[in-house]
Amino acid sequence: MITVEEIRVIGEARVLAGLDQGRLDLQRHLLTHGDQPQLTRADYTNLSEAVGLRGRGGAAFPVALKLQDLPARGVEAVVVNGSESEPVSRKDRLLLTQSPHLVLDGAVGLAHALGAPHVLIAVHDPAAALSVREALMERDDGLAVEVRETPGRFVAGEARAVLSALEGGLAVPPGRRVLPTRKGYHRRPTFLSNVETFAQLAVLARLGSRGFSSTGLISEPGTQLLTVDGAVQWPGVIEAPTGVPLDTVLQYAGAEPGPVLLGGYHGRWLEQTDGVTLQRPEVSAGIILALGPATCPLGEVTRVAQWLSSQSAGQCGPCVFGLAALVDDFARLTVGDPQGWHDAHRHLGLVPGRGACAHPDGTARFLTSALEVFDDDVQRHLSGRGCGRPVLGLLGGAR
Amino acid sequence: MNKLEIDWTRCDGHGLCAGLLPDDVLLDEWGFPVLRGREITAGELPDARRAVLACPALALRLNNR
Numbered sequence: 001m002i003t004v005e006e007i008r009v010i011g012e013a014r015v016l017a018g019l020d021q022g023r024l025d026l027q028r029h030l031l032t033h034g035d036q037p038q039l040t041r042a043d044y045t046n047l048s049e050a051v052g053l054r055g056r057g058g059a060a061f062p063v064a065l066k067l068q069d070l071p072a073r074g075v076e077a078v079v080v081n082g083s084e085s086e087p088v089s090r091k092d093r094l095l096l097t098q099s100p101h102l103v104l105d106g107a108v109g110l111a112h113a114l115g116a117p118h119v120l121i122a123v124h125d126p127a128a129a130l131s132v133r134e135a136l137m138e139r140d141d142g143l144a145v146e147v148r149e150t151p152g153r154f155v156a157g158e159a160r161a162v163l164s165a166l167e168g169g170l171a172v173p174p175g176r177r178v179l180p181t182r183k184g185y186h187r188r189p190t191f192l193s194n195v196e197t198f199a200q201l202a203v204l205a206r207l208g209s210r211g212f213s214s215t216g217l218i219s220e221p222g223t224q225l226l227t228v229d230g231a232v233q234w235p236g237v238i239e240a241p242t243g244v245p246l247d248t249v250l251q252y253a254g255a256e257p258g259p260v261l262l263g264g265y266h267g268r269w270l271e272q273t274d275g276v277t278l279q280r281p282e283v284s285a286g287i288i289l290a291l292g293p294a295t296c297p298l299g300e301v302t303r304v305a306q307w308l309s310s311q312s313a314g315q316c317g318p319c320v321f322g323l324a325a326l327v328d329d330f331a332r333l334t335v336g337d338p339q340g341w342h343d344a345h346r347h348l349g350l351v352p353g354r355g356a357c358a359h360p361d362g363t364a365r366f367l368t369s370a371l372e373v374f375d376d377d378v379q380r381h382l383s384g385r386g387c388g389r390p391v392l393g394l395l396g397g398a399r
Numbered sequence: 400m401n402k403l404e405i406d407w408t409r410c411d412g413h414g415l416c417a418g419l420l421p422d423d424v425l426l427d428e429w430g431f432p433v434l435r436g437r438e439i440t441a442g443e444l445p446d447a448r449r450a451v452l453a454c455p456a457l458a459l460r461l462n463n464r
């Protein structure tokens with residue numbers, strides 16, 4: 001559970017505004033943020049384009065392009081993807097439990113502008129679901145807003161898997177690549193995005209593009225939510241301007257020195273943090289994991305690989321067999337078997353692009369960058385002596 | 400532009416496609432197809448269509464875009 005002490009702000013608090021005093025019920029929400037202005041579809045498109053707003057779920061797709069891809073009429077639903085399936089990420093749960101009205105303002109405001117009759121909020125965290133239901137009882141939005149609980153598995157958070165679950169099907173991605181903007185909820189045009197995207201839209205609607213652009217990068221102004229965890233003194237969620245130096249965020253969180261995983265379990269390892277700034281697409285869903293100096297990197301990576309392999313939806317052969325093989329390769333590599341190293345390299349070439357979703361690609365990216373950044377450790381393990389450090393389980397993963 | 404595509408949620412690794420289109424499909428160590436990814440020329444289209452129809456899982460597709 002996120003407590004108030006785990007929220008930190010670098011610079012100006014926007015989507016986290018007011019939370020230093022606890023959860024924002026409707027009255028406190030209105031005192032903090034004011035009313036949501038009624039904007040048109042063209043307003044939303046222009047504003048999103050002017051500030052280069054990108055989805056905050058990981059894929060970082062430009063919001064304006066998603067809006068432009070929707071047909072002129074017949075938009076069925078606005079879907080808030082709150083499944084937050086990256087186990088380390090906590091920013092979306094934080095918004096839904098502490099500032100639900102801001103997210104609802106963003107979703108409902110956009111639904112009105114698009115003429116969409118439904119707003120669906122997909123969550124798997126019971127506390128988040130309860131908070132949104134409580135918030136809905138305080139407001140009257142004049143359209144159908146529904147909270148739906150969806151499974152919490154990793155791949156179940158993929159956009160098309162969420163749509164499938166909302167329609168009562170299995171929470172797995174379909175085999176064909178369809179765009180939710182064309183064939184989404186019940187195969188009708190749908191605007192789907194991540195929780196934070198809607199909170200940012202609500203802020204953008206209030207501030208306008210100039211106000212919104214008073215902080216952050218020129219190319220992608222505004223703020224971003226980051227979840228920081230691992231070898232840090234103060235894990236939690238940080239709101240910071242886009243383009244903030246990674247080192248500043250690590251300092252705020254009291255991180256120990258060492259390699260950093262940027263972008264979560266589908267992300268990339270960084271050996272060096274100086275000079276790195278945080279923006280999309282690199283920062284993905286905003287997850288920053290500090291490894292610190294005390295744990296065995298290969299052991300940690302293997303545990304995450306085990307977890308990722310267990311999360312494959314079991315649909316696609318190369319993903320199921322490939323990820324299982326990679327777990328085995330990394331385990332052998334860690335105990336010094338050179339064949340494990342060779343097999344890992346071969347298998348890393350065999351999984352990307354060979355599944356119905358990006359899970360094999362993301363897993364391969366994570367493991368490939370681990371082999372690069374931890375090459376010294378790999379050599380030490382292959383020499384049979386290991387690195388002499390225990391596996392502390394700082395990254396989560398298999399328990 | 401014609402290219403082969405696989406619906407990975409359907410393919411169960413029969414490997415039939417690799418036998419019918421040896422120039423375009425290889426099999427990995429688990430028996431699942433690896434596509435060469437090149438364009439299917441007009442002359443090769445009939446063979447490619449036959450392979451698509453032969454796939455017992457209806458997983459192999461020809462995509463033209």
Ligand code: SF4
Nearest residue numbers: 313315316319355357
């Ligand atoms: S690629 Fe893997 S995780 Fe994605 S749908 Fe296929 S089996 Fe599931």
Ligand code: SF4
Nearest residue numbers: 410411413414416454
């Ligand atoms: S014939 Fe069909 S099911 Fe068999 S390997 Fe080829 S694509 Fe997969």
